[in-house]
Amino acid sequence: MIMIEIKNVTFSYRVTDTVGNPVLRTGVSGLNLTIRDGEFIVLTGSSGCGKTTVCRLINGLIPHYFDGEKSGEVLLNGRDISAQPIYETAQTVGSVFQNPRSQFFNVDTTSELAFFAENQGRAPEKIRSDIQEISDKMELSELLGRSMFKLSGGEKQKIACGTIAVADSSVIVLDEPSSNLDTNAIEDLRKVLAMWKEQGKTVVIAEHRLYFLRELADRVILFESGEIKKEIAGKEFRELSADATKELGLRTVQSHSASAFKEWKETMEYFTLTNFRFSYPDKVHGIDISSLTLPKNKIIAIVGHNGAGKSTLARTFCGLHKKAKGTVKLGDKTVPVTKMLDYCYMIMQDVNHQLFTESVQEEVLLSVSESLPETEREQIARNALEMLDIEKYAEMHPMALSGGQKQRVAIASGIAADKEFILMDEPTSGLDYVHMKQVAGVMEMLKEQGKTLLVITHDDELISCCADYILYLEKGSVKHSGPVDIRYDGV
Amino acid sequence: MKNKLTVKDLINIGVFTALYIVVFFVSSFIGYVPIFMVLLPVICAVVVGIPFMLFLSKVHTFGMVTVMSIILGFFAMLLGRPWPVLFIAVAAGVVAELLLKIKDYKSIKMAIIGSGVFSIWMMGMTLPMFFGYREPYFESIRAGYGDTFADTLYAITPDWMFFVLIVLCVVGGILGGLLGAAVLKKHFKKAGMA
Amino acid sequence: MQAVISFKESGGRATLDPRTSILSIFVISMVMIGGGLSGVEYWLRLFCCLIPFVFLVTVHNYQFAAIYLGLYLFSAVIEGAVIQLTSGGWNLLFVIVAGIISRFLAPMVMGYCVMQSTTVSEFVTAMERIHVPQVITIPLSVMFRFFPTISEENKAVSEAMRMRQISGKKQSLIKKMEYELVPVMMSTVRIADELSQASLTKGLGGDIKRTHICEVGLRIRDYVLMLFLLVVTVLFVVY
Numbered sequence: 017m018i019m020i021e022i023k024n025v026t027f028s029y030r031v032t033d034t035v036g037n038p039v040l041r042t043g044v045s046g047l048n049l050t051i052r053d054g055e056f057i058v059l060t061g062s063s064g065c066g067k068t069t070v071c072r073l074i075n076g077l078i079p080h081y082f083d084g085e086k087s088g089e090v091l092l093n094g095r096d097i098s099a100q101p102i103y104e105t106a107q108t109v110g111s112v113f114q115n116p117r118s119q120f121f122n123v124d125t126t127s128e129l130a131f132f133a134e135n136q137g138r139a140p141e142k143i144r145s146d147i148q149e150i151s152d153k154m155e156l157s158e159l160l161g162r163s164m165f166k167l168s169g170g171e172k173q174k175i176a177c178g179t180i181a182v183a184d185s186s187v188i189v190l191d192e193p194s195s196n197l198d199t200n201a202i203e204d205l206r207k208v209l210a211m212w213k214e215q216g217k218t219v220v221i222a223e224h225r226l227y228f229l230r231e232l233a234d235r236v237i238l239f240e241s242g243e244i245k246k247e248i249a250g251k252e253f254r255e256l257s258a259d260a261t262k263e264l265g266l267r268t269v270q271s272h273s274a275s276a277f278k279e280w281k282e283t284m285e286y287f288t289l290t291n292f293r294f295s296y297p298d299k300v301h302g303i304d305i306s307s308l309t310l311p312k313n314k315i316i317a318i319v320g321h322n323g324a325g326k327s328t329l330a331r332t333f334c335g336l337h338k339k340a341k342g343t344v345k346l347g348d349k350t351v352p353v354t355k356m357l358d359y360c361y362m363i364m365q366d367v368n369h370q371l372f373t374e375s376v377q378e379e380v381l382l383s384v385s386e387s388l389p390e391t392e393r394e395q396i397a398r399n400a401l402e403m404l405d406i407e408k409y410a411e412m413h414p415m416a417l418s419g420g421q422k423q424r425v426a427i428a429s430g431i432a433a434d435k436e437f438i439l440m441d442e443p444t445s446g447l448d449y450v451h452m453k454q455v456a457g458v459m460e461m462l463k464e465q466g467k468t469l470l471v472i473t474h475d476d477e478l479i480s481c482c483a484d485y486i487l488y489l490e491k492g493s494v495k496h497s498g499p500v501d502i503r504y505d506g507v
Numbered sequence: 508m509k510n511k512l513t514v515k516d517l518i519n520i521g522v523f524t525a526l527y528i529v530v531f532f533v534s535s536f537i538g539y540v541p542i543f544m545v546l547l548p549v550i551c552a553v554v555v556g557i558p559f560m561l562f563l564s565k566v567h568t569f570g571m572v573t574v575m576s577i578i579l580g581f582f583a584m585l586l587g588r589p590w591p592v593l594f595i596a597v598a599a600g601v602v603a604e605l606l607l608k609i610k611d612y613k614s615i616k617m618a619i620i621g622s623g624v625f626s627i628w629m630m631g632m633t634l635p636m637f638f639g640y641r642e643p644y645f646e647s648i649r650a651g652y653g654d655t656f657a658d659t660l661y662a663i664t665p666d667w668m669f670f671v672l673i674v675l676c677v678v679g680g681i682l683g684g685l686l687g688a689a690v691l692k693k694h695f696k697k698a699g700m701a
Numbered sequence: 702m703q704a705v706i707s708f709k710e711s712g713g714r715a716t717l718d719p720r721t722s723i724l725s726i727f728v729i730s731m732v733m734i735g736g737g738l739s740g741v742e743y744w745l746r747l748f749c750c751l752i753p754f755v756f757l758v759t760v761h762n763y764q765f766a767a768i769y770l771g772l773y774l775f776s777a778v779i780e781g782a783v784i785q786l787t788s789g790g791w792n793l794l795f796v797i798v799a800g801i802i803s804r805f806l807a808p809m810v811m812g813y814c815v816m817q818s819t820t821v822s823e824f825v826t827a828m829e830r831i832h833v834p835q836v837i838t839i840p841l842s843v844m845f846r847f848f849p850t851i852s853e854e855n856k857a858v859s860e861a862m863r864m865r866q867i868s869g870k871k872q873s874l875i876k877k878m879e880y881e882l883v884p885v886m887m888s889t890v891r892i893a894d895e896l897s898q899a900s901l902t903k904g905l906g907g908d909i910k911r912t913h914i915c916e917v918g919l920r921i922r923d924y925v926l927m928l929f930l931l932v933v934t935v936l937f938v939v940y
Contacts, residue, residue: 103907111902118895127822135904163710370861372880415698514906521843522893
């Protein structure tokens, strides 16, 4: 039976450009796609290829939320989605979004699980018993009755899936649900998807990361500039080799692809962290590292599970935790962590938080030391912009740029600040293959400039293509550290 | 123009009221300096003008400003402010809304004036020092602390002071509106977010 | 600061029904702020200022209860004795301080207690029980959900400012305020947009009558407190 039928659909978003003129931006053009009941469809392709637009066509956000020009029709169970209000569509279609922090409506987890079903007017007793049943099945019991704000990204995403499960939607649309998740959370997500597949739900998922969908996909649809470029059958998809995915510009399908690491080149210079201690008020999380020597002028990947202390270590190293203790030996200097801000620059996971000014140029200029003469400052800023190939955006507002471009602005500011260490927190989360390679390229370039990079990441592909050294944390201490070619067990 | 408030409108109201209240509270910390106590509404009016103007840039449907004023008034009551604060807030909200409606929510000038009118709601916060609350308050002071003191306090907080404060509030709100409009132009328009 | 203006984020059922809670805040604020210092009103005020104290004790917040009691004793001593012994500027200062404490503390603490013991869902459910329309309840829920979000965003932005060592730069205070406020406002706009999409796809705002799994209802304690509040209100209005 046919569940969803997209018939010759063209959609363009109506957006305003930076001068304030309305313009049209293509979402999809001339799209035809038929999805049968119970099928598991993976939509993939580089950012802006149209896969998110397909999700929005199915859950009704197009045309009911996003403004634009549409032709053609989308039929759900034979009914035109644009002709019925969005809450009618929501009776059948449940959606999970990319950002775990913005998609919950309630403050506590139990209310959030019930929310979707409550909106459908189900009987409270029925909802309560469904929550019990679902939380047993999805291992949510320990999350019940807690504050959403105290959960990790993975746990929030689990609740988001639980909400859909309680409402018992027959079609589930997921728009890059794994972007902000670590390996463990992705495994949890995979289990949920497998459960839905088994229950015969129709699943449509837009993703960059493909390895966890290997056994689930019935069909994989590759998009390029708003059109279907290629359709791959599930069986064929499972057997795609690393080279084949690279050819298609896709993330790997095989779960442990990290076969070829960079060769370790010995270095002369090291820096040493001594007595790094910080604990959170809960006394459980924190870091405790007595001594750790790391190579300078290398790309060091910091890996480990959620809560292992990766961010805490990075933040302590930068001197952002005021109460943290420890020293760093840099050559013949010994610097207390509280002074490390003078040596470090951090690119945060959400770069939006670290861009303050009204133009890219000023953003970079803000980082340049004020003790230098004005002409020299401008020269430094210009160099940094050129180095990252963003000088053409110099006059634009940083927030008008795409995610990747914003990240480059933040990196350019780091270069202009002339700090020895550049730290990056999950620089490739939610990036497609091409953009991931670009970030890796920028990291290599920073290394050539003589910087030392400390990169928190879950991205095995990023590690295999650029990391020199690996630091594996567990429960706040170092479990392993060494050159990356020694095989680590893929965290 | 749409006539019915959509879910997006309601969520925008909630989000911006939250932002408004947070900014209001942070700026009112200045008010703990006693001299500024009476001027508190004015100082706050200037600062909250910035998020308020951003809110107005999202308003296209009649009722959004009024609903925000109801929630602000209700919230002030929840925090233990006297009940007339709700009426003052709603009155300020409705008048501001009508002014905006005249120009179909499109005029920046009207938005700035609206910001001035809207900030009158803060007068509810200083209510206990004036009007109906005044007589019993001063009587009890007179009984307890003697005439000289009561007269002094009475003299430095006359009723007309209330109207002076209203004017100051409006001026503060307009200044805040101008500031907000500048921020909108400088950041949000350029970033394609407003 | 966030703790003062946010509801409880999770946990068991509220001590009082939200409707009783709201009524008690209103009555307490009316009596404490508007009431005099003598006659029947003295006793009414004494009764009202005890309600938050009892509340704090029942929820086992003894430390706060002790501070609360201390502050009221302090203001009582000042209003009763110190005023007579001082004069001029000191006298004025004492009167203002004691007046603010004795008038505003009780309703504010009551508001705090209610928020600390009620979840947003309970609050909204109770509001819908008394037929407050969705036009009000949806923004209210969103508002309370957003306080913690704003605080998270603000923390992230402050941290970024520290990392970029903005405070050491030769920038005016206004400029620094701009650096802090603008990114927070930008995030707010973005999160609001994403939240709207998520809520719409979960069927919020449809014509279907919403249900609630949240348990609210008047219990004996609510009726008892309401009765007392009614008596207080009648006495207050009559005298």
